[in-house]
């Protein structure tokens with residue numbers, strides 16, 4: 001047996017390896033500790049011990065909370081340095097990103113004729129970031145940092161996409177197979193001012209790395225501008241996910257980021273509540289976000 005076949009045979013994401021799945025699943029579901037923020041003295045100068053603590057904290061659920069003691073004058077610069085120190089290098093430049101690749105998400109006029117919900121105070125449904133990107137430009141990690149919470153609302157909910165995988169596979173493994181099809185989920189092209197600024201992007205919902213040990217998810221709960229492959233398993237899986245979010249799951253983690261708090265994640269499923277700003281009282285929600293093409297370099301074992 002070659003080393004590659006050994007790796008492939010042990011992948012918890014291989015549908016024909018029930019044993020590898022069962023043991024990975026048991027470990028995953030046993031990790032029930034509520035995430036506690038990792039304290040970071042200075043985002044711009046992450047220490048080795050803080051970095052280790054942060055990455056270790058990410059392992060059970062593919063995300064970790066952090067809290068910094070110092071307010072930052074130049075948050076974007078501090079976050080760029082923070083990401084680099086963690087080992088995340090490629091910043092996604094999206095349509096509305098400022099030059100640094102760190103985006104300030106706040107209520108603002110985006111200067112386009114399309115309403116980007118992230119820049120309004122409206123709720124944002126369940127999704128993974130970059131679900132509309134082309135296959136080669138998948139967002140595998142992101143970080144959020146809260147400089148200022150809203151006067152009211154704006155809570156986030158996070159769900160490890162590996163838990164979503166487990167819930168679906170336990171219900172019907174054929175649904176996982178359907179969601180791994182290269183045309184499971186299509187985002188039609190984006191047309192602005194009569195011009196196509198993004199072509200159609202088809203891809204799988206779940207993709208497993210070549211090494212078999214990491215799982216990527218591409219998902220949006222939006223009903224508009226999302227085309228699911230028209231077959232019974234894909235439709236049933238999409239409906240099951242919507243229902244899961246409606247029913248709730250014990251692994252859904254709800255948190256309202258305070259000033260100086262943030263999240264790093266392997267692009268887990270997430271959403272946010274609507275909110276109310278009160279700029280006169282200094283309560284205008286300001287969240288910074290950075291996106292990366294690589295995953296967090298999580299340690300395998302303690």
Ligand SMILES: [Fe+2]
Nearest residue numbers: 127128129270
């Ligand atoms: Fe997002």
